[in-house]
Amino acid sequence: MFGWTIDEKQSFKMLDAFFDAGFNFVDTADTYSWWVKGNNGTESETIIGKWTASRKNRDQVILSTKVGSQNNEHPKNISKKFILENVEGSLKRLKTDYIDLYQTHFDDEKTPVEETLSAYQQLIKEGKIRFIGVSNMSTERICQSLQASKENGLPQYQTLQPLYNLMEREAYEKDLRSIAEENNMGVLNYSSLASGFLTGKYRDTKDLDKSERGGNVEKYLNQHGFEVLDALEVCAKKHNSTPATISLAWLLARPTVTAPIVSATGIDQLQSIIEAPQLKLDTDDMELLNKASNWK
Secondary structure (H helix, E strand, O other), rough: EEEEOOHHHHHHHOOOHHHOOOEEEOOOOOOOOOOOOOOOOOOOHHHHHHHHHHOHHHHHHHEEEEEEOOOOOOOOOOOHHHHHHHHHHHHHHHHOEEEEEEEEEEEEOOHHHHHHHHHHHHHHOOOOOEEEEEEEEOOOOOHHHHHHHHHHOOOOOOOEOEEEEEEHHHHHHHHHHEEEEOOEEEOOOOOOOHHHHHEEEEOOOHHHHHOOHHHHHHHHOHHHHHHHHHHHHHHHHHHHHHHHHHHHHHHHHHEEOOOOOOOOOOOHHHHHHHHHOOOOOHHHEEEEEEHHHHOO
């Protein structure tokens, strides 16, 4: 959202509130948000870097960014040359000399996995990155990468960042969850609220104009989606909470999920993030939500 739906001033306000509430993990990418007219994709990292510098709290924040995505100037690329060049831009924008977690954002599906990992190995040795993770990559290529790490003494992906939420369970649970379990990978799932659908504010096509991302939720406006929303409403009423907080609490209660990634544009939305770790769903809640969102 930084540099897209909220400006620098509002982004600082959100980060301050997030940090003050006891949270310290911030995830971004070197191309957020290139798809917005007038942007070049450096906006989010730049704002976060200015914030940590102005607050002098870099040592208290876990910074995570990504490399490999396309933008207006280049296609997806995870070659060694590209990674070594682009990490310098991220470090400069984030105003830091190291990145805590550096992730393969998108796979270009052609660079040998050993080459990508060797780039990360060099950066770790240079102290520019600490750990590595992977996001949008096929199960086959993830497995190849993990095997290459073991066989060649290369750095291993420590985290997995998949699409996972109450509306999008199949891809992760069917193929990726076992990989995360077997390799002890932390899971930082994105789109935790399904582009805002799981907040409950979208019930009709007329609601799609409520935000910049409204068009992304039209696919959920069906019987299955409404059943999930109804289950969320039941749980929210029971716990005097909101559908968004319930959705995040469900994720936090799921096996293998480490830290759901959530975006917010206002303090009211941020509150759902703040409250989620304290809300404990019981067996009945989980059964209701699991049944409503079941893909099998």
